[in-house]
Every structure is written in structure tokens, then in C-alpha cells.
Amino acid sequence: MQKETLCLGLLSLGPRSGYEIKQMFEGPLSDFYSLSFGTIYPTLNNLQSNKYVSCKQHTQSKKPDKKVYTITKKGLELMKSNLLSDAAEYIRSGNFGDQIKSEFFLLILFSKYLPNEMLDTVMNERVLYLKQKLEQFKYDGPIPDELAALRNEKSIKFIRGLASTLFETGIGYVEKNRHLLKE
Amino acid sequence: MQKETLCLGLLSLGPRSGYEIKQMFEGPLSDFYSLSFGTIYPTLNNLQSNKYVSCKQHTQSKKPDKKVYTITKKGLELMKSNLLSDAAEYIRSGNFGDQIKSEFFLLILFSKYLPNEMLDTVMNERVLYLKQKLEQFKYDGPIPDELAALRNEKSIKFIRGLASTLFETGIGYVEKNRHLLKE
DNA sequence: AAGTATCTATATCAGGTTGATATATATAAT
């Protein structure tokens, strides 16, 4: 998916700054997709100069200006149109898998060359990480209003459920089978 | 993990050409990690000029030479040493998650802007892909000798089991809950 | 029998992305 379409899509969920978009990629989206500042900021500037988003500068005393972007009608139309062609391209290409780089997996793959202590630490930290992530996906307590609206979105519900199930399964498998890597 | 360490690690499983390493990334490794030709070939050349791998040219009549690389003792030592520092860095960094770019996830996230037919096709193709992958991970029939040796590796058994469980869970969830995205 | 497509096999490179760094201030912790 083009970075423009992705940024427009995120802005369609509500007005946000570049910094806040990055926070989404580092938080709830981190297990699915990510973009760096070096991509986000130029993309937003480009979208703005083509009138796909509008920008309100929130001047804060002696802090750098906070630029909050809002998607325009023109931007929403472009997003919908691009999304459709992206989906068509996804089908056409035949690449239905995800692009993944897993450091953890590589460490497991070559684990016979690692001391047992190191392998244990890697496993412990990974399981801890997965459990934290699971809690975040399952969390149903109070959150800021603008995020609460997202909770009711069908796609968000579906994704949270999928992520929870997968993380639970992953944790269970690792805890049950990690001993197999030693012995 | 450095590309050198990764290539050495794969060559530690048996001698291979650059093309064959790429095939591993497109096949069984595709859901965990990948490198492109533009990275693999220069890396192998670099490893060779530093004597971490040796190279045997298999001249085939009028086909381009096939360069089969074998890890050296020096290379194995470098690999083990790098692996240890990579594991330490994994712990130190605090980044226990994987780097993921999932086109499928983005299409689901923005699925309310997609026509139902398109969403159905995306879902059908994705489930089909997951089922094929699952079969590959579970497959226990005859395979070439050099691959059969890998089957007995503890790490491979662990990973195949993990992948099978996760794919099964993913397929089950999508089939049971995909209707929630419409309505 | 000729033509098309796909597979093996290596190599290079433009273009795009990342990860690091720079800048500036506020706040929390030590």
C-alpha cells in the first residue's frame, strides 16, 4: 500500500499530527505495519501541498509548533480510490503473505549455537513482551474519547480479537515447547 | 541481525548457492525473514574475500556458473561470535517484537471503504494462502536428503510446530469471524 | 515446429526507507 493511502487512512480515523501517527505505528499498529519519521513527515507535506489534507498549527509557547492534519473531502476520495486499486493489486500480485523480519525467529533458528542461559533470557523476554501485548489488545477499561470511538469500529474489533487469539496461542506454544530446544 | 551472520548461519546448515539461499527466503523462511538478491550476492562476495566461506564453481554447459558456497572454520567462528552479540543486543535494545508490513492487515483496517465483493476476495485468497502454508509446515512426506537432515534439528521442529499452531489459529479465527466485518 | 512462458543463475542500480542525528523545550527522576 502506498504511504500516501496509509497516512490518509489513518487521518480518516481522526485528525492527528505526524508525531501522533508515528506513535500509532509504535503502539497498537506495531505488530502489523510501521513507517519511520523520514517517511511520515515528507508524505504529510506532500499531501498538504496537494490539498488532500489541511493543517492547523497549534502554537505552544516555546515548544515546537504542533501541526495537526485533517483529511479533506478530496483526500477521502483519493484514499477510497487508492484503497480499491491496492486491493486489486493485492489480488493480482498473488503475494498474500506478510513482509516479516523477525530477529527472535532467527535466534531460535540458530539456537544450537547459543549458550542455554542466553537462550533462556531471549525466551523469557519474548514471552514477557507477548504477554504485555496480549494485555494491551484485551484491555477494555477507560481510554481517551477519541480512541473510544475506534473501539466500536468493526475492523478494530476483528483485529483486536485476531491479535489476542494469535498472541495467546503463541505464548501457550512457547511455554509448552521451549524445553525442546535444549536437551 | 547482520546479513553476514544470517548468510553464514544458513550456510552452516549446508553448502548452497546465492540463488538457493534466496529460494529459502521465498519458501520456508518467507514468514519469518527475507533478503533480496541485491543483498545476498554482495554479502556472499564479501564473505568470500574475507575467507569466511569458500566457493566452488559448478560449470554447467552453457548455463551460467553455479557458485556453491561452503562455510569455513573461520566463518563458523565468526557466526557463533556474532550470534552471541546479536542476542545480547536483542536483550539490550528492548525491542522484542518483529518488524512486520502486512498489506492484508491494512486492507482489513480500512475495510469499511472496500466493496463487500472485494473484501470477500481478499479474505478468500488470504485463507487459501494460509491453508497452503499450513500444509507445507505440516508436511511430513518424502523430501530430498539434504533437507531431511534439517527436519531432525530441534530448532526446525520447534519452528514448524509454532508456525502450524499459529496458522491453524489464524485460519480458524478468520473463518469464524470474517462475517463481523460486514453487516 | 515455432513461439511463449517459466525456471535456473548471477549481477547491478535507481529509488525509496530506515535509523540516526539535530534542534528545542518541559518534566520527571536521581
Place this chain on the structure above:
DNA sequence: ATTATATATATCAACCTGATATAGATACTT
């Protein structure tokens, strides 16, 4: 008082990817 962390935007070298070039073998199709 100092250090570390968080907010906030921007830029850029270094690196990686995806595309393209080359070249012959094999498979299939009309």
C-alpha cells in the same frame, strides 16, 4: 543540579529492495 525521558519536526547518509539485464534450458501451447 544533573540526567533521562517525552514532545515535536526535520533532514540525510547508508542501506535495502524491487526492477532490470543477461543467458540458456525446459515446458507448454497453438
